[in-house]
Structures are given as structure tokens and as C-alpha cells.
Ligand code: NIG
């Protein structure tokens with residue numbers, strides 16, 4: 001049995017409404033002057049330090065690792081529910097051109113496809129492992145990875161299989177754009193995605209996604225693809241409303257998708273549909289930062305009662321950050337989210353978007369995925385943008401270094 005006792009926590013964010021020692025109406029369930037007990041990778045007790053003594057006597061036995069947080073904050077590890085980190089190649093020149101005024105277009109995806117097809121398994125594996133370390137160093141303890149830069153059976157299978165080595169949350173995105181070989185045969189490509197490609201990728205994947213947008217896939221194509229995935233047991237998610245308003249959001253709600261991602265352009269009907277559903281809206285403000293598009297209207301979504309997640313969308317084209325603290329800073333500065341709302345969306349919201357109950361919170365029963373901040377509260381993530389405030393990180397009670 002391995003036991004971890006963290007004490008001297010200035011502020012412990014549990015994300016448990018009604019947590020002992022937190023304000024009863026605080027969605028973050030934030031406990032000042034707190035302590036936390038972890039046994040075999042799971043949180044078994046969280047509460048005010050003043051109440052810890054009997055728990056310590058009861059629960060702490062054998063080999064106990066003690067950590068003094070020194071008055072700093074502990075938050076749940078970030079849950080990044082949207083990344084495209086399985087790729088090869090470099091598109092920094094595209095970024096330079098965009099900053100000089102060029103518009104972002106889905107077509108750039110094909111240049112990453114060419115580079116990814118040409119990379120070896122070892123190169124792709126090394127890239128994924130590098131991102132895994134980069135994410136952990138910035139406090140991300142759960143992350144999703146999409147395929148989508150292979151676009152043929154062999155390469156999509158390879159990306160799903162290699163992604164599965166670093167995460168349980170693999171998303172099959174064969175429907176990222178139509179593969180170049182099928183430029184004149186869209187239907188043939190959708191047949192490939194819903195047939196042999198799905199057969200090859202489903203065993204490695206938990207989710208299926210479609211880029212439903214002008215220049216990528218239509219809503220009818222998206223329906224075919226997502227329902228094919230669902231019939232194979234994959235959960236649906238969708239890229240929609242990134243470049244303009246479309247019907248993707250309503251399709252996702254109709255199909256009971258876990259999440260609609262981007263949501264930069266949404267109609268009132270889209271917001272209403274999301275509000276009446278269990279579908280999370282995942283905002284990716286790093287994309288707006290990196291493409292100079294307008295930011296999504298988070299306040300309208302929150303006012304309507306939509307559940308929001310924040311994610312990085314880390315990819316070589318539209319947004320090449322893996323930093324959830326940066327995403328939180330953008331959400332606060334540019335989306336008008338409060339620091340509390342942004343932290344919740346980057347942790348519990350991401351967990352909801354992945355249908356995960358074991359992460360994104362630090363209440364009893366949760367995985368002990370902890371981030372010790374070099375700050376007295378999570379507010380500092382937005383208040384001190386760009387400053388590396390992630391001091392120590394544990395996943396399932398084991399420190400990542
Ligand atoms: O989420 N929108 C589609 N896919 C990515 C961008 C991919 C790329 O440009 O390489 C996104 O923004």
C-alpha cells in the first residue's frame with residue numbers, strides 16, 4: 001500500500017460541490033488551509049487541515065510520503081480533451097503568413113498528412129512521448145489524441161495504435177479532410193472511412209470525430225460517419241462552428257455526441273440545442289489566438305446553461321500550444337470567463353467532455369492527479385500569464401518528473 005499525505009495546502013480545488021470546508025455553493029469545492037490523503041493512487045480524504053488529525057491516525061499506515069505544500073494551491077490535473085499531437089512536419093511558415101494577414105484554411109492539413117505518411121513509427125512515437133512530457137510539465141494529466149493526419153487505412157491505423165500507447169482517449173478522425181487521392185471521389189472517401197478505415201482504427205479508439213465545416217465534410221457526410229462509428233461502439237464528437245455557422249452542432253446534439261468542439265460561430269438555435277442536451281461545448285481559444293479569428297461567445301453559452309470545457313487543440317496548423325495555463329489565461333482575458341469558470345472547464349469540463357468520472361476532480365474516489373502550483377490560488381494562472389506556475393505533478397499518486 002502506498003500512501004501520500006499532502007498538507008499545508010493554501011487552497012485545494014476539489015471540483016466537488018459541497019466539499020467539506022468549501023463554500024456550499026462553490027462549484028470548485030475549494031477548501032482553504034486543506035490537506036489530502038491518497039492511497040494506492042486514489043484520493044481517499046480531502047478536507048480542512050484542522051480536521052485531518054483523526055483521518056491521519058486512521059488512514060496513514062506503513063510507508064507514507066509526506067508533502068508540505070507550503071501554503072500553495074493544489075488543483076486537479078488538467079484534462080485536455082482535444083489534441084492532434086500524432087503528426088510529423090512543420091507548418092511554422094503558415095503561422096508567419098497568418099500573422100501577416102493570410103486566412104486559416106483547412107487545406108493546410110494536407111501538408112501535415114504528407115509529412116506524417118513519410119515518418120517512421122519510431123519518429124511518431126518519439127513525438128508523442130515528447131508531447132506527453134510537455135503536457136505533464138504544464139499540469140495536464142489526461143489528454144485525448146486524434147488521428148487525422150494519415151487519411152489512408154494504413155496510416156490512420158498506425159496513428160491510432162501509436163496514440164494508444166500514450167493515452168486511453170484515442171479519437172478516430174479519418175474524416176479530417178478528404179484524402180488527396182480521393183479529391184474527385186468524396187463518396188468513395190466516406191465509404192473508405194466508414195468501412196476499412198473504421199475497421200482498422202476502432203480497436204484502438206474510444207471516439208470518432210468529424211471536421212464538419214466548409215472545405216472538410218458536410219453535415220450529411222458527418223452523419224454517415226458518426227453513426228457508423230457509434231454502431232461500432234465509439235462515442236461521437238465533432239469539430240463544428242470553427243470557420244462559420246453550420247448544421248454540425250445540431251447533428252451532434254441529435255446523435256448524443258459527447259462534445260462539440262470549437263463553437264466559434266454558433267447560431268442562437270445551436271446554443272439552445274446545446275443547452276437542452278448533455279453535449280459539452282469545448283472551446284479552444286488558442287485557435288482564435290493563433291488564427292486571428294474572433295473568440296467564441298462563452299458568456300452566451302454559460303448564460304444559456306451549456307456545460308463548457310476548455311482544451312488546447314494542440315496541432316501544427318491552427319494552434320500549436322499544449323499549454324492549458326495559457327488556454328485558461330485566454331479564456332479569462334478574451335472569453336470573459338471568471339478564473340473559477342475557466343479552471344472548472346479545463347479540469348471537470350474536460351472530464352465531462354470525455355465522459356470520465358475518475359479525473360478532473362480531487363474528491364474521494366478520484367484518481368490522485370494533482371498539480372501543485374507555485375501560487376496561492378488558481379487565479380494566478382490567468383493573473384500571471386506565461387509564467388511557469390506548475391511546480392509538481394502527480395498522476396495516480398505517482399509524481400511525474
Ligand atoms: O481543430 N479543424 C480541424 N482540425 C484542426 C486543425 C488541423 C490543422 O490545421 O492541421 C483544428 O483546428
Ligand code: FE
Pocket residue numbers: 082084239313315
Ligand atoms: Fe481540432
